[in-house]
Amino acid sequence: MNLEEIIYKRRSVRKYDDNPLAQETLDEIREFIGDIPVLNPDINWSYEIVGPENVKTLMRWKAPHYLVIFSEPVQNYFQNIGFIFQQVDLFLQSKGIGTCWIGAGSPKNYENPNPEHEFVILLAFGNPSGELYRNKDQFKRKDLSEISDKTDERLIPAQFAPSAANSQTWYFKHNDDGSYDVYRNRRRLNLNNRMINWNKIDIGIALAHLYISNTDTFASTLDKPHKELKGKVFEMSFVI
Ligand SMILES: Cc1cc2nc3c(=O)[nH]c(=O)nc-3n(C[C@H](O)[C@H](O)[C@H](O)COP(=O)(O)O)c2cc1C
Known part of the structure; x- marks a missing residue:
């Protein structure tokens, strides 16, 4: 399915299979993010893929993986991060992987790799254990x-x-x-x-x-x- 079709099918997934995704799948995700179009090319940003042991959230559930997203805190950076990682959200869902943006969370026991970048938000992902799509x-x-x-x-x-x-x-x-x-x-x-x-x-x-x-x-x-x-x-x- 192409990314445009996913817009009308996706949903936030809050029930996951605990098993991690295959290494090749994680590599494919990194590759997708590597060439992603941005809203503002002047803003530097970065991300890491971590497991549930490296995040603290207010949610009762856990996902096997989280994207921890960082950016330089400059004009329009929140909008730029939303633009970039919503494409990742659609890409993951197009591959049958569930996702959920997590505002109410932060990384834990984890050092920010770039002191000039601020932590912005988490995106949970993994194989869903319930429905992935909807009408x-x-x-x-x-x-x-x-x-x-x-x-x-x-x-x-x-x-x-x-x-x-x-x-x-x-x-x-x-x-x-x-x-x-x-x-x-x-x-x-x-x-x-x-x-x-x-x-x-x-x-x-x-x-x-x-x-x-x-x-x-x-x-x-x-x-x-x-x-x-x-x-x-x-x-x-x-x-x-
Ligand atoms: C910036 C942002 C932060 C969010 N934070 C949370 C969160 O902390 N916990 C959660 O369960 N869902 C969170 N969500 C998911 C929204 O609740 C969800 O996208 C919205 O209710 C619409 O539902 P849908 O994604 O199933 O279409 C967040 C979504 C966005 C875009």
Whole structure:
């Protein structure tokens, strides 16, 4: 199955077979990550694949593997990590491997290999012990009309994107030149800084789905002149 089809089938997997994946599979994953398209080529990032003994999470379940993801903490780095590793999420699911983004976790007994990179997030993965795929009608998502200034079927891949606590905080505005602006809904109570950071990752995830669905035409631009929208934070402009 190609990555675009997976957008409409994937789900977060929270039940795993404890057995680790074969070494060749892990090598294939590293190879995929080695040539991955990024949102912002100026940002340095890194990752490691570790076992459950090297992570601490708030979850009751464990996966046999975790991607521990690090980045230079510079403008747009959360979005860049979401964009990169959502492609990995789709790739893993396309190979029959289950995945789940884990905001509520961190590496343990593990030294950050690059002191200039900050720990960003975990992605759990391994062979699922339950269902891996689902049907389109089993997704709980906002209506297209709620996530955009006008209903536009080209935004469906973003509508289906996973997000922290399924918050779906993205909002798309159409520009006269055919480009789009993407905004993030401002949280009324900013009690939880981590949630704001996860929502920035979510923006990158939604853009990864738009990129995978429009690989030849997708391009994004930061810092473009844009309208201020009440209750929303401008993230970037893009074309698809
Ligand atoms: C940035 C981010 C952080 C997440 N953190 C957690 C987490 O800590 N624990 C968990 O069980 N799921 C976590 N998830 C998974 C979401 O809850 C899930 O993607 C969302 O509810 C939509 O469901 P779906 O992935 O099955 O479509 C996270 C997802 C994202 C994108």
